[in-house]
Amino acid sequence: MDSxxxxxxxxxxxxxxxxxxxxxxxxxxVPLIILLIYTNFxxxxxxxxxxxxxxKNLMSMYMGQIDKNxxxxxxxxxxxxxxxxxxxxxxxxxxxSERYYTKNRLFINLSKNLSSYKSVDxxxxxxxxxxxxxxANSTRTTFDEREEMRSYFKxxxxxxxxxxxxxxxxxxxxxxxxxxxxxRLLKSDGGSFVGAWIDFDNLMIPLNFISLGEKGKAxxxxxxxxxxxxxxxxxxNQIDLSQDLHNYYLTGNPNHHYLxxxxxxxxxxxxxxxxxxDEKILENLxxxxxxxxxxxxxxxxxxxxxxFLLRKFLxxxxxxxxxxxxxxxxxxxxxxxxxxxxxxEFLIVNDTFxxxxxxxxxxxxxxYEEKLNKQRAELQHLQLQINPHFYINxxxxxxTLARSSNFALIEEMALCLIQYFRYMFRSNLSFVPLQDELxxxxxxxxIQELRFPKHLKCEIEAPEYLLRAPIPPLIIQSFVENTxxxxxxxxxxxxxxxxxxxxxxxxxSFMKIIIEDTGPGFKKxxxxxxxxxxxxxxxxxxxxxxxxVQQRLRLLYENRAHITFSNASPSGAVVQMMLxxxxxxxx
Numbered sequence: 044m045d046s047x048x049x050x051x052x053x054x055x056x057x058x059x060x061x062x063x064x065x066x067x068x069x070x071x072x073v074p075l076i077i078l079l080i081y082t083n084f085x086x087x088x089x090x091x092x093x094x095x096x097x098x099k100n101l102m103s104m105y106m107g108q109i110d111k112n113x114x115x116x117x118x119x120x121x122x123x124x125x126x127x128x129x130x131x132x133x134x135x136x137x138x139x140s141e142r143y144y145t146k147n148r149l150f151i152n153l154s155k156n157l158s159s160y161k162s163v164d165x166x167x168x169x170x171x172x173x174x175x176x177x178x179a180n181s182t183r184t185t186f187d188e189r190e191e192m193r194s195y196f197k198x199x200x201x202x203x204x205x206x207x208x209x210x211x212x213x214x215x216x217x218x219x220x221x222x223x224x225x226x227r228l229l230k231s232d233g234g235s236f237v238g239a240w241i242d243f244d245n246l247m248i249p250l251n252f253i254s255l256g257e258k259g260k261a262x263x264x265x266x267x268x269x270x271x272x273x274x275x276x277x278x279x280n281q282i283d284l285s286q287d288l289h290n291y292y293l294t295g296n297p298n299h300h301y302l303x304x305x306x307x308x309x310x311x312x313x314x315x316x317x318x319x320x321d322e323k324i325l326e327n328l329x330x331x332x333x334x335x336x337x338x339x340x341x342x343x344x345x346x347x348x349x350x351f352l353l354r355k356f357l358x359x360x361x362x363x364x365x366x367x368x369x370x371x372x373x374x375x376x377x378x379x380x381x382x383x384x385x386x387x388e389f390l391i392v393n394d395t396f397x398x399x400x401x402x403x404x405x406x407x408x409x410x411y412e413e414k415l416n417k418q419r420a421e422l423q424h425l426q427l428q429i430n431p432h433f434y435i436n437x438x439x440x441x442x443t444l445a446r447s448s449n450f451a452l453i454e455e456m457a458l459c460l461i462q463y464f465r466y467m468f469r470s471n472l473s474f475v476p477l478q479d480e481l482x483x484x485x486x487x488x489x490i491q492e493l494r495f496p497k498h499l500k501c502e503i504e505a506p507e508y509l510l511r512a513p514i515p516p517l518i519i520q521s522f523v524e525n526t527x528x529x530x531x532x533x534x535x536x537x538x539x540x541x542x543x544x545x546x547x548x549x550x551x552s553f554m555k556i557i558i559e560d561t562g563p564g565f566k567k568x569x570x571x572x573x574x575x576x577x578x579x580x581x582x583x584x585x586x587x588x589x590x591x592v593q594q595r596l597r598l599l600y601e602n603r604a605h606i607t608f609s610n611a612s613p614s615g616a617v618v619q620m621m622l623x624x625x626x627x628x629x630x
Contacts, residue, residue: 065353068350069346091321091324094302094324095304098302098317099304099306103306106307106308109162109310109315110308110310112160113214116227123152124229124232130149130170130235132145133149133172146175153177153178160239162241163181163240164180164181164183164188165178166178166239167192167238168235168237170235171234187220192224199238215227224243225243226238243272256320256323257320259323261317262316264316266307267285280295281295282303283303295321299320299322301319301320304316305317360385379400380396380397440490441456441457444493455493459487459490462483463487474513474626475515476511476512477510477512477514478510480516480520481503481510481519484503484519484520485501488501491527491531498531498536499531499536499539500537500539502540502541504543512624513624515596515599518595518620519541522589522592522618523541530561530562537560537562538561539560540558541556552625558617558619558620562615563615564616574608599626600622600623604620604621606620
């Protein structure tokens with residue numbers, strides 16, 4: 044018997060759930076029993092602390108809800124002053140009818156969103172150029188309140204000009220006609236203003252349902268301890284609200300003490316405070332002492348019963364699940380958990396586990412297929428991003444030729460554009476013959492020669508046996524466009540050279556493509572970013588074409604293709620691509 048017990052003890056792992064539950068139970072209950080006996084002598088402080096913690100959490104929850112609502116309103120106000128909104132549009136409209144319809148849309152927008160923010164009493168927007176005020180107010184507001192807020196708003200926009208200062212100020216307290224309001228004001232880059240206001244009396248409505256005793260009270264106060272509601276109650280009971288709200292404290296007159304707990308807002312300069320009468324906290328103390336005496340005795344009886352039930356209903360089912368997981372980890376995907384009487388939750392877990400294992404092989408196949416579909420979709424998206432950048436320039440060339448009555452060049456230009464766009468419309472294919480890509484490049488360069496006469500020269504060399512080799516469309520075209528965009532000017536003529544060769548290696552044959560020009564070459568910082576495979580953004584714009592080529596090669600060849608970037612000596616950009624002759628798939 045002793046050896047059996049010893050084997051059972053050695054099998055219990057210190058990191059097992061069984062050990063942790065049992066030890067955790069003992070660590071909780073044993074100190075709790077000792078603590079309950081000891082706290083009979085300190086029941087008042089314990090009860091007071093529990094009440095403080097409870098109300099502190101309650102105040103934190105309510106303040107969290109209020110701050111969340113204020114944050115949502117902030118996000119909405121910020122969306123109103125972002126570019127391409129009706130408020131920004133209103134700053135530049137000159138037509139009275141357009142201004143009317145824009146103001147109407149803005150009013151509908153404000154009214155619609157006002158209904159989403161139940162605590163907000165008013166939303167408004169102010170367009171500086173025409174001094175237009177658009178506002179939406181809650182039905183619970185009065186005419187006098189609206190007039191007061193409108194007057195304050197007009198005065199505020201004249202003095203608060205720094206948008207950063209307005210944003211960092213957050214929601215702040217404003218007192219108008221002996222009533223306190225929460226106000227928010229934001230300024231757009233164009234000089235327009237948006238804002239919102241809330242009556243603190245309306246914020247108090249949900250707090251009236253908090254039970255703080257007959258003489259207790261919940262209220263709002265400023266960071267300096269000035270009550271925003273219930274000022275007479277604070278004065279009559281000599282309550283001090285100016286102390287640190289991170290910890291609770293007692294205050295009040297000698298006859299009535301109040302426990303003060305509160306939470307400061309993270310969105311404005313105000314706090315939510317609960318005043319709990321001390322007499323309310325201590326009224327059930329005798330009953331609490333009797334309960335504290337019986338709890339330790341009851342715990343000593345219930346611990347063994349709890350351990351038995353814990354083993355039967357939790358530890359044994361968990362152990363069965365653990366054995367199943369170990370079997371699966373060792374590769375036995377056919378393992379299933381046998382049905383046995385247990386709790387409903389474990390029955391659901393076991394059934395779900397068995398169903399999951401029955402479907403796992405099929406799901407693995409689906410995951411692989413989804414991966415392929417995702418790659419194809421991403422590839423099509425990248426290709427669709429490559430659009431002609433010279434359309435307007437081409438029209439300008441045709442316009443110039445038309446004015447000079449050069450009809451022969453107009454016909455040639457029109458034919459080149461037709462062929463160019465015909466090729467672009469079929470560029471959603473994954474691969475095209477090399478000769479089609481080169482013909483498209485020659486056609487594109489002819490258009491550019493008309494744009495830059497005597498300033499652009501091109502050399503294209505490719506062996507005939509490679510002309511039918513598959514190549515991703517617009518791969519070479521993207522770098523030709525970069526040369527035209529960044530290298531060609533009217534200062535000096537540019538030579539663009541394209542060389543295509545066969546590179547046979549031990550493991551695979553590659554098509555070697557070299558594209559170089561005699562322009563200024565890549566900037567040093569841009570070259571570093573390109574070599575790292577990053578998107579490039581500089582004063583000339585985003586180099587999305589280079590990034591697209593890198594991503595397309597990765598998807599089409601699964602890292603079998605290579606591309607390098609460098610600068611030639613003394614000047615010029617050099618791009619070298621190594622493309623496998625046999626792609627992974629074709630469409």
